[in-house]
Amino acid sequence: MIEDLHNLEYLGQTLNTQNSYQYGPVCIDKKFRGSGLLEVLFETARYEMSKRFDILVTFVNKNNPRSYTAHKRKLGLTVIKEFEFKGNEYYEFVYDVSKSVNISSEEKVFYTGKPFVCTVDYPIEYLSYEDLLDELLMEEIYADKEKNYYWTDDLSSAYYIAQAKAGFIAVTMEHENKVILAPEIQKSYAILNFKDLHISRKVKKLLKAKNLQLEIGTSFDEVQEHIKRFHSFTWLNKTYLNALKSVHDSEDTSMEIVTALIRDKGKAIAGEFGYIIGNTYTSLAAFSSREKGYENYGTAQLVLLAQHLEEKGFAFLNLGQSFMPYKIDLGAKVYERKIFLEMWKKAII
Numbered sequence: 001m002i003e004d005l006h007n008l009e010y011l012g013q014t015l016n017t018q019n020s021y022q023y024g025p026v027c028i029d030k031k032f033r034g035s036g037l038l039e040v041l042f043e044t045a046r047y048e049m050s051k052r053f054d055i056l057v058t059f060v061n062k063n064n065p066r067s068y069t070a071h072k073r074k075l076g077l078t079v080i081k082e083f084e085f086k087g088n089e090y091y092e093f094v095y096d097v098s099k100s101v102n103i104s105s106e107e108k109v110f111y112t113g114k115p116f117v118c119t120v121d122y123p124i125e126y127l128s129y130e131d132l133l134d135e136l137l138m139e140e141i142y143a144d145k146e147k148n149y150y151w152t153d154d155l156s157s158a159y160y161i162a163q164a165k166a167g168f169i170a171v172t173m174e175h176e177n178k179v180i181l182a183p184e185i186q187k188s189y190a191i192l193n194f195k196d197l198h199i200s201r202k203v204k205k206l207l208k209a210k211n212l213q214l215e216i217g218t219s220f221d222e223v224q225e226h227i228k229r230f231h232s233f234t235w236l237n238k239t240y241l242n243a244l245k246s247v248h249d250s251e252d253t254s255m256e257i258v259t260a261l262i263r264d265k266g267k268a269i270a271g272e273f274g275y276i277i278g279n280t281y282t283s284l285a286a287f288s289s290r291e292k293g294y295e296n297y298g299t300a301q302l303v304l305l306a307q308h309l310e311e312k313g314f315a316f317l318n319l320g321q322s323f324m325p326y327k328i329d330l331g332a333k334v335y336e337r338k339i340f341l342e343m344w345k346k347a348i349i
Helices: 037-049 065-074 129-133 135-143 157-165 201-209 220-230 238-249 297-311 325-329 337-347
Strands: 020-022 055-061 078-085 088-096 109-113 121-126 169-175 178-184 188-192 215-217 255-264 267-277 280-288 316-318 333-336
Touching: 037 065, 055 065, 065 088, 065 135, 129 135, 129 157, 135 337, 157 169, 157 178, 157 238, 157 255, 157 267, 169 238, 178 238, 188 325, 188 337, 201 297, 220 238, 220 255, 220 267, 220 280, 238 255, 255 297, 267 297, 280 297, 297 316, 316 337, 333 337
Parallel strands: 020 055, 280 316
Antiparallel strands: 055 088, 078 088, 109 121, 169 178, 188 316, 188 333, 215 255, 255 267, 267 280
16 A cells, blocks of 8 residues: 555645555444544544644455444545455545544434433434445444434435435434434334235224225324324424425425325324335324224224225335334234345335
């Protein structure tokens, strides 16, 4: 790599051993990974070395995707070249050492109780729009079975569409009195293949007795208001609703936000938000009336939705989190992340 420096140009300079220095390797104990320690260590070294050099140069073996992810995503290094040496392939990185690390560890990683699961604190890392488009980095994220939540303050339609296409299902969290988006690449997914749809006797009886009609539309405000009343705490708040509306209003037609409702005498009894990408439908959040006489209407709404999707030629209904019994009772099967992503990528094209 050093012998080849004179063939590379960065910051308007031809690289050499006078204007550049070799950085790394870095070793961090596993229990401190994701804590922001890497950024602090890098920033300290960068500041000292910037007194003597203009450019940092390093290389990462292609069989070490964790290191690639750390340097490209966390630290913002730039791949300037790929090279081979003694049968191994490497990425060559460069960095302008006059610049501080783009995002401080305090801004990039924060600790929170695991949402909706338990109260053990764990670090949630920032996930940018550019990250979602980096195939190698995403493969590393997919392979990391320890992490499922990430965060962003980017509430644009482009970001929401990109994270959904990547297989994430986003919720919201609060951090420092600010609502942020928390895309989750789940560890497992409840997927309903329509041939497996199970309709209980009670729901069959309800559907036979009532001429329930499924209403697919864009009743965004109505459904959000019902969800807010149905759940004492909901991540589908006004901020999230506005993000969904921005997707609906965008020029990108590859994703469609919809609501699915059933009514009784004009009154919404059960419904949900969902989105369509390719031949897939993903359920986001739902409500069902708790008034006496409306038992099983929530399940009936899902049954009618599944039948509608099958009729329209959809591949499957993605019900998201797999730990809720009603999804399994409906006939959904649980797929681990890797298998789900294989199914997902084929169906959203």
